Amino acid sequence: RRAASGSQGQGQGSGSGSGSSSAQPLEPSLLRFLVCPLSKRPLRYEEATNELINEELGIAYPIIDGIPNMIPEAARTTRKKPPAEGSKQP
Amino acid sequence: VYQVFESVAKKYDVMNDSMSLGIHRVWKDILVHKMNPSPGTLLLDVAGGTGDIAFRFINYVRSVRERQLQRRLRHHQNLSWQEIAESYQEDKFKSLGDSQVVVCDINKEMLKAGKQKAQDLGYSEGLSWVLGNAEELPFDDDKFDVYTIAFGIRNVTRIDLALEEAYRVLKPGGRFLCLEFSHVSNPLISRLYDLYSFQVIPVLGEVIAGDWKSYQYLVESIRRFPPQEEFKAMIEDAGFFKVDYQNLSFGIVAIHSGFKL
Numbered sequence: 532r533r534a535a536s537g538s539q540g541q542g543q544g545s546g547s548g549s550g551s552s553s554a555q556p557l558e559p560s561l562l563r564f565l566v567c568p569l570s571k572r573p574l575r576y577e578e579a580t581n582e583l584i585n586e587e588l589g590i591a592y593p594i595i596d597g598i599p600n601m602i603p604e605a606a607r608t609t610r611k612k613p614p615a616e617g618s619k620q621p
Numbered sequence: 622v623y624q625v626f627e628s629v630a631k632k633y634d635v636m637n638d639s640m641s642l643g644i645h646r647v648w649k650d651i652l653v654h655k656m657n658p659s660p661g662t663l664l665l666d667v668a669g670g671t672g673d674i675a676f677r678f679i680n681y682v683r684s685v686r687e688r689q690l691q692r693r694l695r696h697h698q699n700l701s702w703q704e705i706a707e708s709y710q711e712d713k714f715k716s717l718g719d720s721q722v723v724v725c726d727i728n729k730e731m732l733k734a735g736k737q738k739a740q741d742l743g744y745s746e747g748l749s750w751v752l753g754n755a756e757e758l759p760f761d762d763d764k765f766d767v768y769t770i771a772f773g774i775r776n777v778t779r780i781d782l783a784l785e786e787a788y789r790v791l792k793p794g795g796r797f798l799c800l801e802f803s804h805v806s807n808p809l810i811s812r813l814y815d816l817y818s819f820q821v822i823p824v825l826g827e828v829i830a831g832d833w834k835s836y837q838y839l840v841e842s843i844r845r846f847p848p849q850e851e852f853k854a855m856i857e858d859a860g861f862f863k864v865d866y867q868n869l870s871f872g873i874v875a876i877h878s879g880f881k882l
Binding site: 558560561564565566567568569571573592595596597598599600601602603605 | 721723727729732733736749750751752753754757758759760761762764765
């Protein structure tokens with residue numbers, strides 16, 4: 532399903548579930564510096580859910596309004612099979 | 622602390638102006654001048670929610686860059702049109718010269734306010750926003766040229782952890798700069814300052830932002846913060862070298878600086 536997202540020029544953008552998050556893309560240069568605050572290891576950007584994933588620890592940090600939320604408490608665990616939406620809001 | 626800043630976020634700038642009689646702008650200007658960033662500098666501004674330092678950084682770097690470009694153009698008088706046209710296409714004329722600032726704050730409202738301000742003021746390139754904790758930064762080691770924290774470190778629970786994280790994310794040769802309320806040693810000024818802090822500021826908070834408690838908290842957090850020498854020692858403990866401080870406004874505010882070698 533395609534949700535019309537407000538992001539510049541990007542036709543895709545699955546609605547990231549919870550109402551207040553828009554699928555605004557992350558500033559690409561940020562990916563150069565961002566790591567998981569807990570393990571300090573690199574993250575993978577998942578376009579479908581607009582999250583930054585730490586595969587090792589199995590957690591995902593949401594990106595809301597183009598601002599990545601890198602607070603560990605706000606991260607969602609990816610291990611159990613959750614529905615794609617429903618990133619936790621702090 | 623979180624809720625204080627949630628309610629404070631929207632009125633932050635107005636309150637800063639009224640409480641400090643606009644002098645906070647001067648303090649922040651001095652901080653960026655002291656930093657003296659050159660184009661290509663990578664800045665991490667922590668607890669910089671509404672973007673005050675970030676915008677000043679961008680303005681400073683832009684004007685340095687303009688002067689650089691003007692100087693270069695003067696030397697280009699002898700080039701052919703072809704050569705001049707080519708150089709316009711290269712990256713050489715980027716207005717920020719690859720400088721970048723990442724603003725990191727623990728409070729979403731402050732960041733959103735900052736991002737909105739950036740849009741309103743027309744800042745777009747070279748600026749990113751991250752929600753993060755100063756005690757546990759989501760950045761890789763040895764990445765930034767400068768780390769700043771302006772009026773934010775006194776709100777951190779574990780200042781030592783924030784200082785260690787600052788050290789970690791800075792490149793070797795990188796600079797730590799902290800602008801924060803400090804201690805006034807002059808007894809007369811100190812009395813006046815106390816009077817102002819405890820009598821006037823919470824009242825202003827109530828009148829302007831409808832929030833006495835948050836501003837009383839702010840005043841108390843200022844008093845609790847370690848004085849200049851003690852804070853200097855803490856910075857040294859985190860591994861920084863050539864740590865020193867500069868008092869502003871009789872010590873009401875101080876800029877501490879340190880380097881990672």
